[in-house]
Amino acid sequence: MxxxxxxxxxxxxxxxxxxxxxxxxxxxxxxxxxxxxxxxxxxxxxxxxxxxxxxxxxxxxxxxxxIKARLTGHKASGGKVEVLIERIVEPDRALAHVRASKSPGPGTVLRLADCFDATVLGRAGALFDLRFPGDVLDLLQAHGATPLPPYITHAAGSExxxxxxxxxxxxxxxxxxxxxxxxxxxxxxxxxxxxxxxxxxxxxxxxxxxxxxxxxxxxxxxxxxxxxxxxxxxxxxxxxxxxxxxxxxxxxxxxxxxxxxxxxxxxxxxxxxxxxxxxxxxxxxxxxxxxxxxxxxxxxxxxxxxxxxxxxxxxxxxxxxxxxxxxxxxxxxxxxxxxxxxxxxxxxxxxxxxxxxxxxxxxxxxxxxxxx
Missing domain, CATH: 3.40.1780.10 (QueA-like)
Structure with missing residues (x-):
């Protein structure tokens, strides 16, 4: 065998x-x-x-x-956060990977792209459930970045x-x-x-x-x-x-x-x-x-x-x-x-x-x- x-x-x-x-x-x-x-x-x-x-x-x-799924921002405490949208589940809601020095709990407000706030509703396994102030796709298109793979070392640009x-x-x-x-x-x-x-x-x-x-x-x-x-x-x-x-x-x-x-x-x-x-x-x-x-x-x-x-x-x-x-x-x-x-x-x-x-x-x- x-x-x-x-x-x-x-x-x-x-x-x-x-x-x-x-x-x-x-x-x-x-x-x-x-x-x-x-x-x-x-x-x-x-x-x-x-x-x-x-x-x-x-x-x-x-x-x-x-989609332009990568966003950067900060918590009210000033701590930096990086958000990578994994799946849009409603027009104004998405599941996301969130990197932060301390895991944000329910009710935490994330200021993203210095333009809008997203609220943490809870967790879905390893992902965070986020509520956005408008249509997620529109906000990502306006303020997000193309999510390049981790082995590509440069920041996403127009190319x-x-x-x-x-x-x-x-x-x-x-x-x-x-x-x-x-x-x-x-x-x-x-x-x-x-x-x-x-x-x-x-x-x-x-x-x-x-x-x-x-x-x-x-x-x-x-x-x-x-x-x-x-x-x-x-x-x-x-x-x-x-x-x-x-x-x-x-x-x-x-x-x-x-x-x-x-x-x-x-x-x-x-x-x-x-x-x-x-x-x-x-x-x-x-x-x-x-x-x-x-x-x-x-x-x-x-x-x-x-x-x-x-x-x-x-x-x-x-x-x-x-x-x-x-x-x-x-x-x-x-x-x-x-x-x-x-x-x-x-x-x-x-x-x-x-x-x-x-x-x-x-x-x-x-x-x-x-x-x-």
């Missing part, structure tokens, strides 16, 4: 200089590491993507919009307001970007459409818990954070059409993957679904919807690294990450991307070996398992 998975099974060494602090000059200017269905690695550029997909494939995007947001963002509510989508610009979306590759959307409001480290030794002991998701009927129908046409369903980002798989756990065949999800995908999980994934590179020991290891296999992901480090790929939110094909594609799909290399790319040299 195999030993239980531990967090250490998902560790890797990452030189700090490979953590991207700023986006590439152009949205589609990143590199793309392709892990194909045979476990082979190919160094490409993101512009190659349309040539690596097939007509009738379906890309599923997360259309959540990042981040634009680039830490997908071009198709629609539904406000995320406090972290679905970063695989940051590589797509309108030109790429147009090329994909011309190539006969369909697209559909889900919404999953990414929470700050996505950056929370796993603080247990055994993976099975970890309690996954909850996030709100919606899979509309139009997306369920698009999945069915792709399946009927022999196409693959490829999620753009782990958040889209989590939404689709959460909906599949609720209804088969897939249909419109919404609610909170705490789905924790680890090796051994049987994917119900996904045949592939476009994603960025993830933190060591993270739940997202566990998810992609479930899709591709632990050994192929270890090889891919070792290769990415050796080849100096850029990591995390503003970094480069991966295209991961499931090693078990549906029988109705064309063989993975029929996917042609991108002849225009100077980066298309393939590396097999032994070379990676």
């Amino acid at each position: 195999s030993s239980p998975l531990t967090v250490a099974d998902f560790d890797y060494a990452l030189p700090p200089e490979l953590i991207a602090q700023h986006p590439s000059p152009e949205r589609g200017g990143s590199r793309l590491l392709h892990l194909d269905a045979q476990g082979r690695l190919h160094d490409r550029v993101f512009a190659d993507l349309a040539g690596l997909l097939r007509p009738n494939d379906l890309l599923v995007f997360n259309d959540t919009r990042v 981040d307001d634009e680039r830490y947001q997908t071009v198709y963002a629609r539904a406000p509510g995320a406090v972290a970007a679905p970063t695989a989508g940051l590589h797509f610009d309108e030109a790429m979306l147009g090329r994909l459409e011309e190539a006969g590759i369909a697209r559909a959307f889900v919404t999953l409001h990414v929470g700050a818990g996505t950056f929370k480290p796993v603080q247990v030794e055994k993976v099975s002991d970890h309690v996954m954070h909850a996030e709100w998701y919606t899979v509309p009927q139009a997306t369920a129908d698009a999945v069915a059409r792709a399946r009927a046409a022999g196409g693959r369903v490829i999620a753009v980002g782990t958040t889209s993957a989590r939404a689709l798989e959460s909906a599949a756990a609720q209804a088969s065949p897939l249909r419109a679904t919404q609610g909170d999800t705490q789905l924790f995908i680890t090796p051994g999980y049987r994917f119900q919807v996904l045949d592939g994934l476009i994603t960025n590179f993830h933190l060591p020991q993270s739940t997202l690294l566990m998810m992609i290891s479930a899709l591709a296999g632990m050994e192929p992901i270890r090889r891919a990450y070792a290769h990415a480090v050796a080849e100096r790929y850029r990591f995390f939110s503003y970094g480069d991307a991966m295209l991961i094909e499931s090693p078990l594609p549906p029988a109705s799909a064309a063989p993975a070996s029929s996917t042609p290399p991108s002849p225009a790319s100077p980066h298309s040299a393939a590396s097999g398992p032994a070379a990676a």
Whole structure:
């Protein structure tokens, strides 16, 4: 009997200089590491993507919009506070992480952005229930800052307001970007459409818990954070059409993957679904919807690294990450991307070996398992 998975099974060494602090000059200017269905690695550029997909494939995007969720201020006592909105629960109420020298109790008034007061109503687990003097979204848009991840060391500026947001963002509510989508610009979306590759959307409001480290030794002991998701009927129908046409369903980002798989756990065949999800995908999980994934590179020991290891296999992901480090790929939110094909594609799909290399790319040299 195999030993239980531990967090250490998902560790890797990452030189700090490979953590991207700023986006590439152009949205589609990143590199793309392709892990194909045979476990082979190919160094490409993101512009190659349309040539690596097939007509009738379906890309599923997360259309959540990042809100300016970070606020600074002080208590009446003068003590500094930092507020990070986690979820808006009513137009004038939100659950938030609050950092202060002393935890604020119910009734405490927080002066935020030197402009307005928010009142602490109580606690909801680790979060604080805050009442605002008006519409939370309006106040955040006027006075908040884009909530960059903790591994990005500069304060959010105008570049981040634009680039830490997908071009198709629609539904406000995320406090972290679905970063695989940051590589797509309108030109790429147009090329994909011309190539006969369909697209559909889900919404999953990414929470700050996505950056929370796993603080247990055994993976099975970890309690996954909850996030709100919606899979509309139009997306369920698009999945069915792709399946009927022999196409693959490829999620753009782990958040889209989590939404689709959460909906599949609720209804088969897939249909419109919404609610909170705490789905924790680890090796051994049987994917119900996904045949592939476009994603960025993830933190060591993270739940997202566990998810992609479930899709591709632990050994192929270890090889891919070792290769990415050796080849100096850029990591995390503003970094480069991966295209991961499931090693078990549906029988109705064309063989993975029929996917042609991108002849225009100077980066298309393939590396097999032994070379990676």
